[in-house]
Amino acid sequence: xxxxxxxxxxxxxxxxxxxxxxxxxxxxxxxxxxxxxxxxxxxxxxxxxxxxxxxxxxxxxxxxxxxxxxxxxxxxxxxxxxxxxxxxxxxxxxxxxxxxxxxxxxxxxxxxxxxxxxxxxxxxxxxxxxxxxxxxxxxxxxxxxxxxxxxxxxxxxxxxxxxxxxxxxxxxxxxxxxxxxxxxxxxxxxxxxxxxxxxxxxxxxxxxxxxxxxxxxxxxxxxxxxxxxxxxxxxxxxxxxxxxxxxxxxxxxxxxxxxxxxxxxxxxxxxxxxxxxxxxxxxxxxxxxxxxxxxxxxxxxxxxxxxxxxxxxxxxxxxxxxxxxxxxxxxxxxxxxxxxxxxxxxxxxxxxxxxxxxxxxxxxxxxxxxxxxxxxxxxxxxxxxxxxxxxxxxx
Ligand SMILES: *Cc1c(COP(=O)(O)O)cnc(C)c1O
Numbered sequence: 443x444x445x446x447x448x449x450x451x452x453x454x455x456x457x458x459x460x461x462x463x464x465x466x467x468x469x470x471x472x473x474x475x476x477x478x479x480x481x482x483x484x485x486x487x488x489x490x491x492x493x494x495x496x497x498x499x500x501x502x503x504x505x506x507x508x509x510x511x512x513x514x515x516x517x518x519x520x521x522x523x524x525x526x527x528x529x530x531x532x533x534x535x536x537x538x539x540x541x542x543x544x545x546x547x548x549x550x551x552x553x554x555x556x557x558x559x560x561x562x563x564x565x566x567x568x569x570x571x572x573x574x575x576x577x578x579x580x581x582x583x584x585x586x587x588x589x590x591x592x593x594x595x596x597x598x599x600x601x602x603x604x605x606x607x608x609x610x611x612x613x614x615x616x617x618x619x620x621x622x623x624x625x626x627x628x629x630x631x632x633x634x635x636x637x638x639x640x641x642x643x644x645x646x647x648x649x650x651x652x653x654x655x656x657x658x659x660x661x662x663x664x665x666x667x668x669x670x671x672x673x674x675x676x677x678x679x680x681x682x683x684x685x686x687x688x689x690x691x692x693x694x695x696x697x698x699x700x701x702x703x704x705x706x707x708x709x710x711x712x713x714x715x716x717x718x719x720x721x722x723x724x725x726x727x728x729x730x731x732x733x734x735x736x737x738x739x740x741x742x743x744x745x746x747x748x749x750x751x752x753x754x755x756x757x758x759x760x761x762x763x764x765x766x767x768x769x770x771x772x773x774x775x776x777x778x779x780x781x782x783x784x785x786x787x788x789x790x791x792x793x794x795x796x797x798x799x800x801x802x803x804x805x806x807x808x809x810x811x812x813x814x815x816x817x818x819x820x821x822x823x824x825x826x827x828x829x830x831x832x833x834x835x836x837x
Contacts, residue, residue: 456705463516476695477509506683514694521636524669533652535687536666543677547573549596554581556604584615591623601630606757606793606817608732610741617645637708639749655784658700663693711754715820732757757817764813773835783819791817
């Protein structure tokens with residue numbers, strides 16, 4: 443009998459990240475198996491019938507469930523302290539499944555104005571067509587959330603810390619607003635991962651992940667997840683099994699391997715980011731540094747109540763606007779100029795002209811994303827090398 447981990451035990455997160463969810467086949471393999479199969483066969487017509495109507499547990503078809511994907515789901519659920527996890531093909535399909543599973547025409551969402559750009563696109567240009575309206579409010583002001591409530595508000599959606607300015611939202615305060623109007627609070631926990639922050643502990647109902655980022659950690663595959671109570675996951679799972687943006691078994695296997703090093707990576711990303719943020723604060727050509735781990739961050743105390751560390755994302759504003767920011771970027775020799783993050787490799791991005799280029803200059807200004815802002819997804823290289831690469835353009 444293969445040993446199974448009793449997740450009711452109080453295992454530490456790093457242990458769960460390595461051992462939770464593991465299931466072994468008859469060969470008793472040590473590392474999780476990759477089940478590349480689209481369908482599963484039955485012993486008899488009666489068994490097929492029982493499986494299809496859900497009378498007998500077991501696998502039927504990989505659009506519904508797949509053993510490698512199940513292992514990923516159980517591992518991430520253990521880390522987030524969630525009853526159930528539903529894996530998706532990407533972070534965006536996780537958001538889509540969450541909205542489509544829970545909302546209908548005539549419903550209303552209140553969302554932080556600082557959520558990931560594609561999520562704003564999804565709310566404004568896709569789900570709006572189906573009669574769901576969204577109101578945007580400041581991530582850092584719970585009173586604005588309260589004031590935005592309408593009789594048909596069903597979902598509150600936020601990301602903390604936010605991209606790119608690392609604004610920190612008070613999850614407990616916004617959870618209280620959600621409760622007061624009977625809406626669900628959904629938190630995108632992509633930047634922290636459960637190693638640094640567990641939104642369900644602060645009153646969130648649903649957690650969203652882009653597994654593409656830190657859960658893989660090495661920039662290889664896309665994936666996502668929706669987590670919460672069994673009751674809240676039922677309609678999300680049904681949406682996915684009907685429409686198909688489920689996680690591929692191969693990607694689930696890559697994430698399982700990635701998660702085994704999640705704790706040590708998040709610690710190392712955080713330590714590098716903290717050192718880089720402190721160094722940037724000393725640079726004469728840097729006007730401002732945004733990092734929740736710095737005492738100068740406007741929500742530093744709140745961040746330290748919610749998160750174990752400041753995380754791996756640092757933003758800063760260069761004096762001299764876009765020209766100066768582009769000079770810093772173009773003078774790097776090592777850093778990767780890309781919009782991705784959560785990689786072993788440090789990435790550098792100019793949000794105003796890339797990730798946030800399609801929103802109006804007024805909306806960008808309202809969100810505080812000036813032309814001099816640069817975002818660093820701090821990687822695991824020596825921090826001295828990252829600093830030296832930025833120093834050239836900052837001179
Ligand atoms: C990348 C990202 C997403 C979208 O995830 P994909 O896997 O790219 O679809 C959602 N939220 C946040 C915070 C992200 O950084």
